[in-house]
Amino acid sequence: MRLLLSPAFFSLYIALAIAVIASTIFGAIPLKLDDLFFSLFSDNFSNAAASSELDIQKLVLLELRIPRLLLGMTVGIALGISGACFQALFKNPLADPGIVGVSAGAATGAIAYIVLGSKWLFNTNLSLPITAMLGALMATALLFMLSQRRIFFWRTASNNASNGFSSSPTMNTATLLLAGIAINALFNSINGALIFFSDEQQLRELTFWSLGSLTRASNQFTLPVLLFILFTTAINLRYAKAINALSLGDNHAYFLGHNVQRVKGGLLVLNTCAIGSVVALSGIIGFVGLVMPHIARMLFGANNQWVLPASGLLGAIALLLADIMARTIVLPAEMPIGVITGLIGSPFFIWLLIKSEQR
């Protein structure tokens, strides 16, 4: 935790502060922050009458900008940290939740809830994030089994686990990407089937998940997820050393005194749930989870005690900046934020691929 206060992190904090201020100021309606700042604390403010100019500005700030800011930070932190954790746990620099199919699984969970579940399942604020989590967990379970070279009891390759804990051969990049393609294809086709059976009203809701957006920000959905993400972040940071050890290999981690299966399984489940819950709020936003850990490593080296928090902060910064672009460049319409992150992220992805080829 002391690391978070070290001077090297200050630039990240300043960048985040700038991003926060920028996403508060910029938007279709120009806000006069100085006037607002004083009026927020001076007079009584009621939601009902949006008569004067200042009242409208206040409403814009409180009802639109701040919920969106919170959602953007929540999603960014979750994608950044979970992306970094995935890369460490799968010992693979390309293990991004979007690429390996976890996000698609989450979307399947959410879509299944809308099409099938909302009629006869529990119906609360949290049921959508929870079904999305379940979908994401299914995808991760599949990926994990593939990386362990066995699916349930069927061993796809000889597994020389003999010493009580699974030896977990590292999955090479090509296999991981192929597994990702397979999992993405599987869940996308389930999505296709669900969409085929949905009625028009449901279809309208579904169009939202394919390309992410922060338009649907509302605090009553964001806050519980934000709490969960903060919890996940704390756990991830607490186990950063263990993640370091795990990225050396399970054997090394075991001999360094870590309970490999528990730590690994727990972190995988937790981070997958984090991804699932933010996908339920914002839809699939690609490449943030892939790119941010890499930038974090460029800045701070490979130590996950640094990479994890830095990646989370960078994720929040990136998402806020991407959202500013998404909602200002095509005014008065709005670009899906997934388009922006994709346009910036995919060249980076290609560069990574070329770099890993050269090695």
Added chain:
Amino acid sequence: MKNNILQPAFMKTIESSASLLLTVVFIFFSVSSFGESKVKHFPCAINGNSDSKQRLISVGGANTEILYALGLGECIAAIDTSSTYPQQTKQKPKVGYMRALSAEPILAIKPTLIVIDEGAGPPETILQLNRFQIPMLSLAATRDFVGLHAAINAIGEQTNRLEQATQLNQKIIQDVSLLNRYLEKNPSGKDDSSPNQPPRIAFLMNLEAREALLAGIHTAANSMIQLAGGENAVNHFSGYKTVTAEALAKLNPDIIITTHRAVESVNTAPSNTHKDIVRSIAALPALKLTQAARDQRIYIFDTQYLLGFGPRSAEAALALAKMIQP
């Protein structure tokens, strides 16, 4: 940290974080340069009119058509992407796809009224707009003339154009009576052997073999086919469903109606004459086995004209009736 502060690795960290910071600042200022300026001016000047202060946002193709027909085109500050008629809509600012609206840009326009299709969304955006107390006229997409008249009246009332609304309604009533007279004069029997059997018509939204989209009951296409004196070949499902070539062959419609958009996506030679286009469509694998393809009875319409259910719908139904029963 103190003992490694002079190490090159740490200096590199400081350096690269500084460059990151610079990037963020750069993006900050580049974003600040665009954005605000684009929203400010939406002209609304009905010259010399007292209510020239109206600033309307129209979401939904039919709503936009009605507003234009009431002479309010100048007052429309922004429309959605489904509003494609009349031609002037091309110059209007777009607030995006009607199911993916965003509240803030709409608020920035400071509309005096939003005429919005009931299906627009997402629901969060609509809730946010309500919280800002933006006057909103929400109209369900209609599939008959009763609903259309009601919509025109509602829009006319909210925009102070009651007189024009009445005139528009009368014009539609005239068009409908023209249509009915035509149908009376030309009872749409399939042929001389079965005079009471109307031709079975299929409406295809998409012609590609993999995803031919067929209109079932409870669709605008179904209503138009019935208005024009035909019978929808589909009566076993509602909404739009993809069908295979085989299913279409089994359905065997006498007439196929499709849209310009669908034809464009399968027709590679745009310079063809209308007859060539019909012939090439009739040869498509998805359609080849139907009676309609054999008789070359394939008619192509503009989507908004045929299915929009706006001021031109009676006219469109008459055009369709004339094709069904020339």
